[in-house]
Amino acid sequence: MNHYQFEQPIREQHQVKYTTTKWVNRIGIPIIIVGAILIGLLQIKSPEPADLNAQPDSFSSARAMEKLQMIAKEPHPIETPEHDKVRDYLISELEGLGLSPEVQKTFVTNEWRGHKFSGNIENIITRIPGTDNSKAVMIAGHYDSVPTSPGAADDGAAIAAMLETVRTLQVSGPLKNDVILLMSDGEEAGLLGAKAFTDEHPWAKDVGLVLNFEARGNKGESFMFETSEQNGWIVKEFLKAAPQPLAYSLLYNIYKLMPNDTDLTIFREGGLAGLNFAFGSGLDAYHQPIDTPENLDQASLQHHGEYMLSLTQHFGNLDLTQVEQEDRVYFNVIGWNVISYPESLATWFMILGVLLFAITVWHGIRRGHIHLKGMTGGFLITLLNLGIIYGVVTLLWNGLKAIVSEDEYISLLLDPQISLYYLLGLLILTVTTSFLLIRFLSRYIRTKNLWMGSLFLWLILCIVTTLYLTGGSYLFTWPLIFSLIGMNVSFLNREGSLTWISAVFATVGFILLTPMIRLVNDMMTLDLAGILMTVSGLAFTLIYPVFCRRN
Incomplete structure (x- = not known):
């Protein structure tokens, strides 16, 4: 055998090995990259909606949807007949749940982002007494809509979730802390209801933690997108209690730089600690006529409600007299698993x-x-x-x-x-x-x-x-x-x-x-x-x- 005949099989073996490696790289490496991207996307998901047959002590988006059908029939901005119908319906529902709601009526002026807003508002407020109150947990959402939209997502979903949460709390038993429900008015007109409650209502000084719920679209996952300053303790307890937490401290940092506000802005400026939740997909429905109950993603409502119920129950049994602690960095990694550590x-x-x-x-x-x-x-x-x-x-x-x-x-x-x-x-x-x-x-x-x-x-x-x-x-x-x-x-x-x-x-x-x-x-x-x-x-x-x- 000459030298060429000896080397030929070796060259062929190297060629086969090189070709195999090349195809393994071409297939395997894209799989790794696409797999990582999919894992990142799978972080963002909502819980499955619960039907009317869900356990009485659990939140059901189907039960909440029945309330939402009544709340978001028509646009109901402040100082309109449709607004008054929604107000009366909510008072009736709260009374039917055994509560004694009051209406805070006042004329409010709010300086907001360099502009002056004013109007007559009617906040609906009620309180569920606790067995050993430290400070109260307040659930907040606004029941007014913009003139162009029925407001099923913004913010009827939060109001309907509040009614279902109250029903569930009554089934599951009393909490240590009082629970305050604030169905604020005039949010769309310049955060007027939140301003009136924070500045004028005597219960404002009793609040240890606010859970505020919003929407900027009619579908998608509900995110904890904003906290008050010194959020370390609140974030740690939020992660213990929320069954499907979605939270990124980057969003909170970016949000602070944007010209956007919700009622929580007013609460924070008034010295109240809190967490803010919203779903934000389906922007084509935001403040539009198509923001109706029929177009609302029930998974979004379910996510809102599960946050609301689980966090109210959790914080409702904690001492809320001192909730400030060093801010934390937090982010989802795989699914609803969140990593968190001090800044x-x-x-x-x-x-x-x-x-x-x-x-x-x-x-x-x-x-x-x-x-x-x-x-x-x-x-x-x-x-x-x-x-x-x-x-x-x-x-x-x-x-x-x-x-x-x-x-x-x-x-x-x-x-x-x-x-x-x-x-x-x-x-x-x-x-x-x-x-x-x-x-x-x-x-x-x-x-x-x-x-x-x-x-x-x-x-x-x-x-x-x-x-x-x-x-x-x-x-x-x-x-x-x-x-x-x-x-x-x-x-x-x-x-x-x-x-x-x-x-x-x-x-x-x-x-x-x-x-x-x-x-x-x-x-x-x-x-x-x-x-x-x-x-x-x-x-x-x-x-x-x-x-x-x-x-």
Whole structure:
């Protein structure tokens, strides 16, 4: 056998092995990435609606819907005959439940966001005595609607849930603390009812904790999206009690920066501690004639009600005289499982990320895998990639906005099905842009230098958010730490395993970022397409080795 005949089988074996590895990578790595994205999306889910035959001591959205049919027949803004009909119906229902509601009638003026609002309001207030009251738990929602909408979701769902919750509390037995029900009036007219209660009603000083319920759409999951300051104790107890908690401290941090308010804004300014809940999908129904009971997602109502009942029962048996504690970082990870820790720990996790980054750079240079010049190039390429994504998407979106009518554009933004198709199209464009650019530029830079340069951007974001947006720091800290671990693992393994390592350790980033992208799309719409796709592009920087040529 000559030398060529001896080497031919070896070459064939290597070729088969290379082909097999290539196809395993092509199939396995996308499965890992898509699986992580799906896990992130599966965090966001509502409980199943309960029917009329549900246990008497449990919340039933079907029973609450019977009340909602009466509440949201017609639009009922303040100072209208339809408003008075709803007021009288609610008083009758509360009396039928054995309570003694009172109506707080007053003329209110409220300075809100630089504007003056005023009107005659009629808050409906009642109290369920506890056996050993420390301070009261107050359940709050507003029963007025805007003139253009029957207000089934905003905020009839909360009012109907309150009636069903009271019925359930009477079945399950008394609590230690008093329970105050505030069906506030004039929220849509400028938070007038909340202002009147906080400033004028004697029960305001008795409140230890407010549970406020809202809606900005007619479907979707109910989120705990806002807390009062010094929320540490409240958040810990919320997570103990809520059967299906959905809560992200990033949302709370972002909400504080937005020009949006609910009744809880007034309660907080009045010194009351509280939690705020809302569902926000189905924006096409918000303040529109189609916000009817028939169009309301019963799973959203069920989620509202389960929060309301479980938290009232839990906090109703706790000492509420001192509820302030250091703010916490909190976020869902898999399903309804929530991770929570004090904000002071976020600083230590940031320091861990900085130290691990420095160790990784030292480790990579020592083993000859990376060098500072190449890492700098990787960082600049990452910025270039994200800049191109933002520019291309913004240009295309502005072009689309220019060629369609205003009504078509609003429909595109607010209709969930239409906007979903556009969102998927933009995501495909983002992935394709990243892939082609990185594939091309990886000819000139080593893969690990490129990857390490992108992680330097994550380090910057980790530091900035920890210092200035602490509730959102988890979104950058944990993907950074896990990818740095993956980088160090790659230094110890052969080059061919780099794509697998980057994909596996990037799953944390995809799990955390995916729900945020979906939620921002639901609540803020694709009017923020450029920013949304840039954040999506940031997620894909964690798997740059998958996009690169082998080098």
